[in-house]
Amino acid sequence: MKKILLIFILLFSLAAKAQRDSEHWFAPMMARLNDGNKQALFLSTDSTIPFPVSIYSNNTLIGTITISKGNPQSFDVPWDDIITGTQSEVFKATGRGLYVKGEKPFFCTFRFSTKNHGEILTSKGKAGIGKKFYAAYGPLGVLGTNYNFTCGVLATEDNTTVTVSNYGSSVQFSNGMTGTTNPTMTFTLNKGQSYIMEGSGSITANQTGFIGAKIESTKPITVTNGNFNGQITNSMNGGDILMDQSIPVERLGTEYILVKGIGLISQNVEGAIVVATENNTQVFLNDATIPVATLNEGQFYKVTSSSYINSGFSGHYNMRISTNKKIYVYQLMAGTTIMSDITSGANYIPPLNCFLPKKIDEIGMINILPYYTTITPLVKLNIITEAGATVLVNGTALSATQGPYPVSGNPNWVTYSVSNVTGNITVESTKAVTAGIAAGDGNVGYGGYFAGFSSIPIIAKKNGNCIPGMILEVDDSYASYQWSFNGNPISGAIANTYTPTKPGNYTVTVSMGGTCAPVTTPVFEVVVPPLPPSLLVDQEICIDATTTLDAGAGYESYEWNTGATTQTISNVGPGNYWVILGYNGCFSRQEAAVKVAPNPIIKKIDLENKKATVIVEGGKPPYMYSTDNTSWQNSNVFNDLPNGQKRFYVKDAFNCEPVSVEVTIINIINAITPNGDNINDVISYRDLGYKKDLSFSVYDRYGNNVFKGTAFNNYTWDGRFSNKKVLTGTYWYTLSWKEPNLQNTAITYTGWILLKNRE
Numbered sequence: 001m002k003k004i005l006l007i008f009i010l011l012f013s014l015a016a017k018a019q020r021d022s023e024h025w026f027a028p029m030m031a032r033l034n035d036g037n038k039q040a041l042f043l044s045t046d047s048t049i050p051f052p053v054s055i056y057s058n059n060t061l062i063g064t065i066t067i068s069k070g071n072p073q074s075f076d077v078p079w080d081d082i083i084t085g086t087q088s089e090v091f092k093a094t095g096r097g098l099y100v101k102g103e104k105p106f107f108c109t110f111r112f113s114t115k116n117h118g119e120i121l122t123s124k125g126k127a128g129i130g131k132k133f134y135a136a137y138g139p140l141g142v143l144g145t146n147y148n149f150t151c152g153v154l155a156t157e158d159n160t161t162v163t164v165s166n167y168g169s170s171v172q173f174s175n176g177m178t179g180t181t182n183p184t185m186t187f188t189l190n191k192g193q194s195y196i197m198e199g200s201g202s203i204t205a206n207q208t209g210f211i212g213a214k215i216e217s218t219k220p221i222t223v224t225n226g227n228f229n230g231q232i233t234n235s236m237n238g239g240d241i242l243m244d245q246s247i248p249v250e251r252l253g254t255e256y257i258l259v260k261g262i263g264l265i266s267q268n269v270e271g272a273i274v275v276a277t278e279n280n281t282q283v284f285l286n287d288a289t290i291p292v293a294t295l296n297e298g299q300f301y302k303v304t305s306s307s308y309i310n311s312g313f314s315g316h317y318n319m320r321i322s323t324n325k326k327i328y329v330y331q332l333m334a335g336t337t338i339m340s341d342i343t344s345g346a347n348y349i350p351p352l353n354c355f356l357p358k359k360i361d362e363i364g365m366i367n368i369l370p371y372y373t374t375i376t377p378l379v380k381l382n383i384i385t386e387a388g389a390t391v392l393v394n395g396t397a398l399s400a401t402q403g404p405y406p407v408s409g410n411p412n413w414v415t416y417s418v419s420n421v422t423g424n425i426t427v428e429s430t431k432a433v434t435a436g437i438a439a440g441d442g443n444v445g446y447g448g449y450f451a452g453f454s455s456i457p458i459i460a461k462k463n464g465n466c467i468p469g470m471i472l473e474v475d476d477s478y479a480s481y482q483w484s485f486n487g488n489p490i491s492g493a494i495a496n497t498y499t500p501t502k503p504g505n506y507t508v509t510v511s512m513g514g515t516c517a518p519v520t521t522p523v524f525e526v527v528v529p530p531l532p533p534s535l536l537v538d539q540e541i542c543i544d545a546t547t548t549l550d551a552g553a554g555y556e557s558y559e560w561n562t563g564a565t566t567q568t569i570s571n572v573g574p575g576n577y578w579v580i581l582g583y584n585g586c587f588s589r590q591e592a593a594v595k596v597a598p599n600p601i602i603k604k605i606d607l608e609n610k611k612a613t614v615i616v617e618g619g620k621p622p623y624m625y626s627t628d629n630t631s632w633q634n635s636n637v638f639n640d641l642p643n644g645q646k647r648f649y650v651k652d653a654f655n656c657e658p659v660s661v662e663v664t665i666i667n668i669i670n671a672i673t674p675n676g677d678n679i680n681d682v683i684s685y686r687d688l689g690y691k692k693d694l695s696f697s698v699y700d701r702y703g704n705n706v707f708k709g710t711a712f713n714n715y716t717w718d719g720r721f722s723n724k725k726v727l728t729g730t731y732w733y734t735l736s737w738k739e740p741n742l743q744n745t746a747i748t749y750t751g752w753i754l755l756k757n758r759e
Contacts, residue, residue: 020046021125024108026082027152027224028096029243030174030198032145034085036115036372041098044072044364044424045106053102057081058095059192067106072364072424082110083228090196091175093187097154097194107363112241113371117229119241120369122347126460129156129220130248134166134298136275136330136348138230138242140207147201147239148174149210151225153217155189159584160219162187164197166298168209174198179209189221201231212275212298220460222246232332233269244330244348249277250458250522252326253351257407258308259382259415260317261438263334265305272303272321272349275328284322287409311405316417318384320409333438352384352413355478355512355519356432363425366437380438383416386431393418394426459508459524467528469587473497474521478510484520503528532583536590540597540620542656546571549579549592557582597654602661604746605648610665612638612648619652626650629658641665661745668735671754674719683733683753684716685709691737692744698753699732706731725757 031037043053043065050068054061055075062081065073082096089096100108100123110121137149153162163186169179177185187195199206215223226243263269274283276295283293285307293301308317321329329349367379383403385391391398403416427435459472474481474496483493484507490498500506503526511518532554541547550568551558558565559580569577578591600619605612614636616623624632626649638648643665651658666688674681685696689711696709698717706726709715719725735749 020105020107021123021127022102022105024098024100024123024125025129025154025156025222026098026100026110026121026123026245027154027222028082028084028094028194028196029152029224029226029228030090030148030150030196031083031085031114031228032148032201033114033117033229033241034079037079037083037113038370038372039077039079039083039110039112040370041075041077041100042072042109042111042365042368043067043075043100043102043106044362045069045102045104046361047104047106049104051103053100053106056099056101056192057097059099067102069362070424072362074365074368074370076370077110083112084196087174090198091173091177093189093193093195095193096196097152097192099156099192111369113369114241115372117239117241118369118371119226119228119243121224121243121245124245124247124251127251127458128245128247129222129460130250130458131217131220132249133215133221133223133246134249134275134277134328135213135215135223135225136211136246136273136300136328137226138232138273138330138332139211139300139302140201140227140231141234142231143202143204143207144231145200145202147229147231148198148227149201149206149225149230150196150198150228150243151210151213151215151223152194152196153189153215154194154222154224155191155217155219156221157219158190160189160191160217160221162189162195162215162217162221164213164215166212166214168205170205171209172199172203172205174200179205201227201229208300211273211300214298242332247328247348247350249326251350252277252328253353254324254326255320255322255352255410256329256349257352257384257410257413257415257434258319258321258329258331258349259384259417259436260305260308260319261333262380263305265308265317267334268305269332269334270305271307271332272319273328273330273332274301274303274321274323275330276300276323276325277327278325281323281325281327283327284409286320309408311407311415316403316405316415318405318407318415320407322409350434352410352434355516356434358429358431358433360425360427360433360435365423366425367422378419379421381416381418381421381425381427381435382437383418383427383429383433383435384413385416385429385433387412387414389414389429389431389433391416391430391433392428393421394424395428459506459521467500467502467526470526471497471499472506472508472524472526474508474510478512480511480518482509484508500526502526528586534581534590536579536592538593538595540595540654541574542654543574543596545656546573547594548572549577549594551579551581551590555581555583597652597656599656599659600650600652601743602648602650602659602745603743604748605661605663607641607663607665607747607749608751609668610639610641612641612646612663612665614638614648614650616650620654622653624651626658629660643667659743661739661741661743663739663745663747666749668749668751669753670751671756672717672719673756674725675757682716682718684714685735686714686716688735688737689715692740694737696735697733699734700726701730701732719755719757726755728755728757730754 048069050066052066055063067073108123135151165184171179223246228241230242231239279296281295282291308319331349404414407413483490483498486504505523507521509520535550535552548570561578574594574596576593600616603617604615626632629649646665647660647662649658649660669683672680672683696715698707706721707717731753738744
């Protein structure tokens, strides 16, 4: 087993803040090697103000460190938090993987090694999460049980379903499945959970059979793929860990520039792996007009060292790869010219793009790899920038011998090389720039890209899965923004974030200014997942009663303001309540008020011939009526009432404590004979004068008012109108007042009076 000498190529995109991001994810891997392992996160930033970064595994905080410009930090990570060498830990959901979050953007790499091998995963930040990927690894040149392919998936949201397909039918996975018996794999992960797929390098079909496997998910994931361990030559030279974080398909491009590492062209270790994502993908090298290969979806092509062009400086070679459709490009590189030590690395390369930055600030501790013993690698910095630019490295202008060198097939770009670079790196250019390094120390080397992966603007969810609460975002360093909904510009939506108010298709058009034309992101569809029906409604109860609130079945979580976490809460009294319902990654707040039921009101009681009619309003019908609070009836009419005090009770459908009114049932005089004998000469209600709003009126058969009782006439009628006797006959009367209760219940007596006047 050869010791390692990897390559470190880094491509930056400060403008798009790809790997310089506030959040980073690392999916796990399966190791065929476990000997003197060391692994750590390396973090750096351009912020002069220190800020903390939190590190999680399996949704649990495992550490916090503080970084600032000029003060990068490393954090040792336990092996089992991201790597396993145990067969029983693959092909199942586990908690392996890392999530790293800071208050400000920062660069983050995961650097790891065994005694004889090592590699770097460079996080692509939010640019590294998506829903569609194609797997890649170094084709195995020889067979051996210490070689493999490995592909890890880490979920960033709950209830993420992942489907893997498009691998060779003869592929044999290490759990016994084959491409024939299982042409697809499907598994579901929650946030922070991961799943590793792996196959042994001792099987011929596994040498290339999983390259181009399609990985699709219902929610954003991150993917780590490669070999742990790999051997890309057909000899025992070139073996190493070949591993990098993948990029979702929408981040890919069609043009790439590679600068050769330290290996010799004649050794044929350096080159590239091109993976197609669509049928009829034509691959062109340098300035060729005839494709070197035409690939269908998932197929790959290996570019050899001979395709590099000597750009006029000994040891400086570059190459252009272009296609008519989006592709993955993984550069295969070497870090030494000594064939007996030479080993390889595979690193994803970002595409050229108008949105690349002019400054890369800063990558920390570029020449350090956590290793079982001290190493001092030599570092070669390779720079790619637009033609005519002035380039500075750590503030120093580059010499003529360091570049620029032309790129065959694209006169708009040039390349540079700078030897013996160490420490923290800042690259500045007056035009768009990317950069990379190759590093090694004898048998030991390392490599990985740092940035440039989100130069194609993509909409992502900043937080939330539901409306309201969801926030969409694109990178925050473009010159201008304009959001659109279903193809129509949204008035005032000109920031890098937008809060959608309804489901539909959202895009944002961004510009960099200058000659760089504005571009519009791919459509981001906001889909509101259907929620189970909520049963939570306002309720009314009696003042001394309690009730039960039910939020409805089917939700994954319940969080009441009472502290309860159940579907229902019981013995609830009057008050305001809310519950946060969780479902499919969405959280919605439902509210309910428990109010005291309003009492019915006895508005009026009509009395006639010992009959009472109780008139009620308010409350909740139907009403029940009683005169003793024991026997109840549906009818509001009571007959044959005796004279004297009588209380009427009413309750409504809530069956609360009844309301009541007490009424005096009086003896009504039905006839008067005003003849001066002091017997039935008058009809008088002066004894009711204390009643509120007392009214006593008499009408003839034609409705004419012949008497109006007042305090001045003592509510007494003597059969006269305007001091004259009226005719003998039958007259209609009304007698009314309001009882002194809260409702001012109106009491009304009506009936007929027989008047006999004698001349």
